[in-house]
Amino acid sequence: MNRRSGHESRKRIVDAAVKLFSQSGFNGTTMRMIAKEAGISVGGLYLYFKNKEELSLYLIKEKLNEFYSKVLLPLKEIPSPSQALKEYFTKALEFAKENRELIIIHAKQQGFTFGIEIKKEFFKKEREILKEIITRGIESREFKECEPEEVAKLLMNIIGGYVLSVVVEPENLFKPEVCIDILLKGLLKRSNL
Amino acid sequence: MNRRSGHESRKRIVDAAVKLFSQSGFNGTTMRMIAKEAGISVGGLYLYFKNKEELSLYLIKEKLNEFYSKVLLPLKEIPSPSQALKEYFTKALEFAKENRELIIIHAKQQGFTFGIEIKKEFFKKEREILKEIITRGIESREFKECEPEEVAKLLMNIIGGYVLSVVVEPENLFKPEVCIDILLKGLLKRSNL
Amino acid sequence: MNRRSGHESRKRIVDAAVKLFSQSGFNGTTMRMIAKEAGISVGGLYLYFKNKEELSLYLIKEKLNEFYSKVLLPLKEIPSPSQALKEYFTKALEFAKENRELIIIHAKQQGFTFGIEIKKEFFKKEREILKEIITRGIESREFKECEPEEVAKLLMNIIGGYVLSVVVEPENLFKPEVCIDILLKGLLKRSNL
Amino acid sequence: MNRRSGHESRKRIVDAAVKLFSQSGFNGTTMRMIAKEAGISVGGLYLYFKNKEELSLYLIKEKLNEFYSKVLLPLKEIPSPSQALKEYFTKALEFAKENRELIIIHAKQQGFTFGIEIKKEFFKKEREILKEIITRGIESREFKECEPEEVAKLLMNIIGGYVLSVVVEPENLFKPEVCIDILLKGLLKRSNL
DNA sequence: TATGAATGAGGCTTCATTCAT
DNA sequence: TATGAATGAAGCCTCATTCAT
Numbered sequence: 120m121n122r123r124s125g126h127e128s129r130k131r132i133v134d135a136a137v138k139l140f141s142q143s144g145f146n147g148t149t150m151r152m153i154a155k156e157a158g159i160s161v162g163g164l165y166l167y168f169k170n171k172e173e174l175s176l177y178l179i180k181e182k183l184n185e186f187y188s189k190v191l192l193p194l195k196e197i198p199s200p201s202q203a204l205k206e207y208f209t210k211a212l213e214f215a216k217e218n219r220e221l222i223i224i225h226a227k228q229q230g231f232t233f234g235i236e237i238k239k240e241f242f243k244k245e246r247e248i249l250k251e252i253i254t255r256g257i258e259s260r261e262f263k264e265c266e267p268e269e270v271a272k273l274l275m276n277i278i279g280g281y282v283l284s285v286v287v288e289p290e291n292l293f294k295p296e297v298c299i300d301i302l303l304k305g306l307l308k309r310s311n312l
Numbered sequence: 313m314n315r316r317s318g319h320e321s322r323k324r325i326v327d328a329a330v331k332l333f334s335q336s337g338f339n340g341t342t343m344r345m346i347a348k349e350a351g352i353s354v355g356g357l358y359l360y361f362k363n364k365e366e367l368s369l370y371l372i373k374e375k376l377n378e379f380y381s382k383v384l385l386p387l388k389e390i391p392s393p394s395q396a397l398k399e400y401f402t403k404a405l406e407f408a409k410e411n412r413e414l415i416i417i418h419a420k421q422q423g424f425t426f427g428i429e430i431k432k433e434f435f436k437k438e439r440e441i442l443k444e445i446i447t448r449g450i451e452s453r454e455f456k457e458c459e460p461e462e463v464a465k466l467l468m469n470i471i472g473g474y475v476l477s478v479v480v481e482p483e484n485l486f487k488p489e490v491c492i493d494i495l496l497k498g499l500l501k502r503s504n505l
Numbered sequence: 506m507n508r509r510s511g512h513e514s515r516k517r518i519v520d521a522a523v524k525l526f527s528q529s530g531f532n533g534t535t536m537r538m539i540a541k542e543a544g545i546s547v548g549g550l551y552l553y554f555k556n557k558e559e560l561s562l563y564l565i566k567e568k569l570n571e572f573y574s575k576v577l578l579p580l581k582e583i584p585s586p587s588q589a590l591k592e593y594f595t596k597a598l599e600f601a602k603e604n605r606e607l608i609i610i611h612a613k614q615q616g617f618t619f620g621i622e623i624k625k626e627f628f629k630k631e632r633e634i635l636k637e638i639i640t641r642g643i644e645s646r647e648f649k650e651c652e653p654e655e656v657a658k659l660l661m662n663i664i665g666g667y668v669l670s671v672v673v674e675p676e677n678l679f680k681p682e683v684c685i686d687i688l689l690k691g692l693l694k695r696s697n698l
Numbered sequence: 699m700n701r702r703s704g705h706e707s708r709k710r711i712v713d714a715a716v717k718l719f720s721q722s723g724f725n726g727t728t729m730r731m732i733a734k735e736a737g738i739s740v741g742g743l744y745l746y747f748k749n750k751e752e753l754s755l756y757l758i759k760e761k762l763n764e765f766y767s768k769v770l771l772p773l774k775e776i777p778s779p780s781q782a783l784k785e786y787f788t789k790a791l792e793f794a795k796e797n798r799e800l801i802i803i804h805a806k807q808q809g810f811t812f813g814i815e816i817k818k819e820f821f822k823k824e825r826e827i828l829k830e831i832i833t834r835g836i837e838s839r840e841f842k843e844c845e846p847e848e849v850a851k852l853l854m855n856i857i858g859g860y861v862l863s864v865v866v867e868p869e870n871l872f873k874p875e876v877c878i879d880i881l882l883k884g885l886l887k888r889s890n891l
Numbered sequence: 892t893a894t895g896a897a898t899g900a901g902g903c904t905t906c907a908t909t910c911a912t
Numbered sequence: 913t914a915t916g917a918a919t920g921a922a923g924c925c926t927c928a929t930t931c932a933t
Contacts (some may be wrong), residue, residue: 230419280473616805664857
């Protein structure tokens with residue numbers, strides 16, 4: 120019998136699951152496969168995760184939280200709205216690129232639809248943060264008059280598009296600078312050009 | 313025994329499959345469910361489609377072709393580049409909204425990744441068409457200097473983001489006009505503003 | 506609609522069935538395959554044969570009858586017992602070699618066990634004929650004293666072995682002359698050597 | 699849940715399979731039937747055998763090996779060629795009679811044709827052993843001049859015929875002594891008679 | 892005599908989960 | 913905390929046979 124700390128075992132399972140889910144999708148990955156990859160018995164899996172679904176959900180939640188604390192939260196500290204948006208794009212796209220495996224898991228898990236409640240909540244917070252930045256930009260006359268809510272949505276959709284391309288067609292990934300440039304030059308007031 | 317024309321039966325199957333796949337995903341839909349919904353026997357399904365995968369692939373191909381002939385091809389007839397882009401966005405986003413069910417099928421079928429060969433080919437053609445429009449715009453000095461390839465990618469990613477939102481969070485869908493406005497005001501040369 | 510004489514259609518079906526059954530066995534051959542090979546509709550098959558089993562049975566009966574009339578019956582006309590046995594072996598083995606396809610059908614159809622009633626009846630007749638030849642040989646002092654029944658069985662078993670080899674391992678087929686030679690030299694009285 | 703040793707379970711499956719396959723043939727036996735007879739769950743079957751075919755193949759291989767070590771190998775230890783042949787027939791026919799069930803499995807499994815590669819290899823070894831015995835017999839002048847290869851084939855075909863009768867018509871089984879007698883009296887040189 | 896779409900029972904196989912050890 | 917044999921429901925697919933035309 121293999122003796123390991125609980126923490127160690129848990130990590131092994133998570134790593135194995137990330138690898139396999141992203142390779143073969145949720146349905147294409149069996150619990151036996153995960154157990155084998157993690158070097159743990161099938162039964163052992165169930166000591167750490169109630170079932171397969173819960174394991175998958177855990178992976179998703181974990182990544183969402185990381186994104187929130189690494190990308191979104193720091194945005195609040197940036198005084199310049201345009202600077203904040205640049206930062207948002209740079210960081211978010213980079214994050215997507217670096218976490219390809221996990222994004223694929225999101226994708227293959229019911230087409231990004233798994234854990235939808237959690238995700239919606241998350242998106243709402245993201246939207247709020249962006250809205251606030253844009254509103255600040257309008258107030259400071261950096262940005263032209265526009266509907267902050269709509270623009271926030273657009274920005275998030277662009278990130279979404281990027282995420283989708285990461286999964287489906289990496290060759291179609293655009294350069295962040297190009298995106299930011301086009302977006303900003305349109306958002307900035309004529310007098311600022 | 314129920315006598316129907318082959319065409320009729322095929323259509324029933326396709327309709328049932330669209331409905332069920334979008335509701336419950338590929339794995340969540342059983343052949344028995346499809347047969348029942350289509351009012352056909354299980355064996356009958358296999359008279360028209362070799363297997364479940366082929367049926368799903370058919371739905372996807374069919375929609376891709378429709379998009380190509382309804383949205384992309386007509387773009388070539390529009391002389392004004394900016395007008396063409398407007399048209400592209402309007403039509404593409406509308407198409408996405410109207411075909412929610414089928415998009416969900418794409419999504420749930422291996423996270424947009426099923427039938428990837430066909431899709432990549434399709435995206436390539438789409439990118440070419442957009443690139444051509446942008447190049448024309450640059451040449452006619454309507455658009456500012458930029459990398460047509462990169463911009464084409466960005467545009468497609470935005471559509472992609474919209475498509476993703478259709479699946480994941482319809483509340484996050486942006487207004488096409490806002491998008492076009494921001495995009496164009498940035499693309500157009502300063503002197504055109 | 507294809508108009509053919511009933512006889513013609515029946516023959517086509519039989520030929521197709523022989524070919525396919527010997528190639529793929531009874532279970533490996535579907536009615537659709539037979540229909541296609543025969544150039545007839547699936548439904549058409551059932552106009553000539555009640556079901557798949559009956560079709561297979563027909564093939565078997567037909568060949569058994571042919572063997573009886575071509576090989577066994579003529580034996581009765583041969584006055585010399587040893588000559589009759591030679592003839593039996595020569596003809597029977599030749600027949601087996603020439604009808605490989607059909608023998609394979611017998612084999613694959615429940616391991617020679619299909620249509621067992623008919624076959625047993627047939628074997629009984631064959632045994633009787635052989636027994637009679639041997640008895641005659643003993644009476645005429647050509648053959649040494651022996652149990653005709655047992656010897657008849659042995660002879661038939663040798664043919665059976667040959668038949669089996671036709672199916673399983675054609676390289677293992679023995680030369681008829683060798684067989685006859687060994688058998689006869691043993692059966693003949695010492696004084697005849 | 700029923701706890702058994704792996705060995706125990708495997709044996710139960712094999713025994714059940716032998717019984718059912720010989721009763722109902724390969725296609726006539728379902729995995730559910732085997733599971734039930736073995737007192738094991740359907741899924742359990744697949745813990746020990748990859749699939750139905752593999753299970754059947756196992757039974758065949760196993761018996762072939764047993765025959766080799768119990769019947770063929772000991773032949774090499776017998777100095778007298780005629781004694782060796784007697785032994786071969788006695789043992790082989792006895793073996794066939796005792797393993798009726800398994801022979802029927804061979805028969806019903808594609809008409810003795812399943813696992814053909816393995817079988818051919820086996821037959822080759824058998825033929826070699828017999829050929830060697832006969833050659834020895836010729837050299838020691840016990841047997842008359844003849845082609846050892848052909849005679850070996852004949853002998854094997856006789857066993858084959860017996861095997862076939864075991865399956866098809868047990869009433870047609872000959873007495874081993876009769877067979878040996880006829881065969882040997884012919885093989886032995888006149889001077890030995 | 893001929894067609895072939897339709898039927899549906901039933902086979903093989905997979906796999907998440909359990910539980911005795 | 914760990915094991916892995918065992919479970920059994922459920923999925924995909926096949927195919928002999930029928931019957932309206």
